[in-house]
Amino acid sequence: MPQPGAAPATNRLVVDLHELVLAAWVPVPRTGVLRLRHRFPHARSVAWSTYHPLTLSPIEALRDREIVPDDGVANPFIAGADRTASHREYTVVVSRRSPQEVGEPNVLSSHGLPLVILFYRVYVPDRGRDRLGDAGVPVVEGDPARWTSRRRRIATTVATTLTWNVTAAGLTPPxxxxxxxxxxxxxxxxxxxxxxxxxxxxxxxxxxxxxxxxxxxxxxxxxxxxxxxxxxxxxxxxxxxxxxxxxxxxxxxxxxxxxxxxxxxxxxxxxxxxxxxxxxxxxxxxxxxxxxxxxxxxxxxxxxxxxxxxxxxxxxxxxxxxxxxxxxxxxxxxxxxxxxxxxxxxxxxxxxxxxxxxxxxxxxxxxxxxxxxxxxxxxxxxxxxxxxxxxxxxxxxxxxxxxxx
Known part of the structure; x- marks a missing residue:
């Protein structure tokens, strides 16, 4: 039987072991926006979403086929598109304001919240690619020092651990x-x-x-x-x-x-x-x-x-x-x-x-x-x-x- 592109691992509350999730607590600027630069991965699908930091309910979602790429770049996730294209860059924007107010593509609104949990998901990288589909980790534009690898790992651990423990503690007794x-x-x-x-x-x-x-x-x-x-x-x-x-x-x-x-x-x-x-x-x-x-x-x-x-x-x-x-x-x-x-x-x-x-x-x-x-x-x-x-x-x-x- 063929094996998946990602090695088996244990996942909690994500359900699917072929889904790789990066999560981080993100302070949303009072004015202006937070921009994240990234590349489309070589994978089955990718998505971004913001969640409420207290209720853990979803706020906004951006699916791969909805992402507007940079000028001169084609979105490889649209039906009929070339999945092997070499130019794959795009930008995601996080703001307290609505997409209409921001006036840019790929906006994830926090609906006015000063803090959100930002999730980035990748499903099934192509055979021979790494778990991120050879796209790497998204980079914050303008202030990369705040998003070092160590800080990302800490943020991911905190966000996912809190989610697991709150859910398990709340649902186990009933x-x-x-x-x-x-x-x-x-x-x-x-x-x-x-x-x-x-x-x-x-x-x-x-x-x-x-x-x-x-x-x-x-x-x-x-x-x-x-x-x-x-x-x-x-x-x-x-x-x-x-x-x-x-x-x-x-x-x-x-x-x-x-x-x-x-x-x-x-x-x-x-x-x-x-x-x-x-x-x-x-x-x-x-x-x-x-x-x-x-x-x-x-x-x-x-x-x-x-x-x-x-x-x-x-x-x-x-x-x-x-x-x-x-x-x-x-x-x-x-x-x-x-x-x-x-x-x-x-x-x-x-x-x-x-x-x-x-x-x-x-x-x-x-x-x-x-x-x-x-x-x-x-x-x-x-x-x-x-x-x-x-x-x-x-x-x-x-x-x-x-x-x-």
Whole structure:
């Protein structure tokens, strides 16, 4: 199976291991603007965003295809563009004022805030490039001394650590309390589990209440707005499902989870396409194995180019521990393998975990992306064959199937 351009690592609250994030606390000038010079990376996608320093909610986003390059430079992320162009420079502007008031392109407004958290994201650098797609780190124009490598590392550590700890501390107590409501061995995971698109933080309780005596409370959870999924920097939307390998037929609980579905068309950037695919349905697709959301540790991610598909565009992914990986769960057999969450759910249940499906930047005419799920419960009707199905088998059962599909 082909390997990603970026080495595997552990990511928290970012969900995807093929996403590299640089974060920093940025003081926004009272008057004037802060300018950052950069180059378009050789990668699948890139995005900028500003977040509120207290609520951690997104403020503004600038996607790669929206970035206006310098004069004489073409944006390599626009559909049909030359991805190999040598001139790749552009400037991002951070200001307390609106883009209309600033009168320049690529403005990220802080909406008047004197301090924001600035995020820069890169997905899947091209094969042979470094983790930043050979573009380096953005440089502040006019005062680079304030942004030395050491200061950037400190700012990144502070911003991300605060985000992790605040989220985990806030969500863990209600998560454990709600998990106890079900009083089942595997809850909230069930054999015929369903995928839930992310809408807002309160709705994360839905899987914990469903199929319990408190199921009636699910309808009382807020249904809108979609929340950060609608305006994250990369136009990402996520659906997740709780899983537990004890749900299968093997009496010792050493089962495998078989995930199948149709793969949307995505650019083949890691494999070296020179032109940005103008027929892509999604910019990026991935499936991650992770702990329960409050801890939010992702231990492995498969992105679209790592998943073989058959002539009909269908894929089969086996999720298991390394010890229980079926012998026919290999690329040459048309099967991708995703390791089970190495930490289980992160709360003592080693057999449990969460799968997270990411859809990024759908084409205007692709109506089956998670972004188009209008409300809870509409996932299956909107996504159709692009919403994964799953079943639990023993390792022996899968090996006997000889080419599942």
């Amino acid at each position: 998560y454990l309390a709600l998990r106890a409501v079900g009083r089942t061995r595997t809850g909230p995971a069930v054999t015929d589990g369903r995928w839930d698109a992310f809408f807002n933080v309160p709705r994360l309780a839905a899987p914990l209440l469903r199929d319990t005596w408190a199921a009636g409370l699910v309808e009382a959870l807020p249904r809108a707005p979609r929340g950060p999924a609608a305006n994250w920097a990369t136009d990402s939307a996520i659906a997740s499902i709780d899983v537990d390998r004890r749900l299968g037929p093997a009496p010792d609980g050493r089962n495998v989870l078989v995930v199948q579905g149709s793969m949307p068309r995505t650019p083949r950037t890691w494999h070296g396409d020179a032109i940005m695919d103008d027929r892509a349905e999604l910019r990026y697709w991935s499936l991650s194995s992770m702990t329960a959301v409050p801890i939010g540790v992702t231990t492995r991610t498969l992105f679209d180019e790592q998943v073989p598909v058959d002539e009909a565009g269908r894929y089969t992914i086996v999720v298991s521990t390394p010890a229980d990986r079926p012998v026919n769960a290999t690329w040459d057999r048309g099967v991708a393998w995703l390791p089970w969450s190495a930490r289980g759910d992160g709360y003592g249940r080693r057999a449990a975990g969460v799968l997270a499906l990411r859809n990024q930047d759908p084409a205007p005419d692709f109506r089956h992306a998670i972004q188009h799920v209008s409300g809870p419960g509409a996932e299956a009707s909107v996504m159709g064959e692009y919403l994964p199905t799953q079943r639990y088998l023993s390792r022996e059962q899968f090996e006997e199937e000889e080419g599942p599909g």
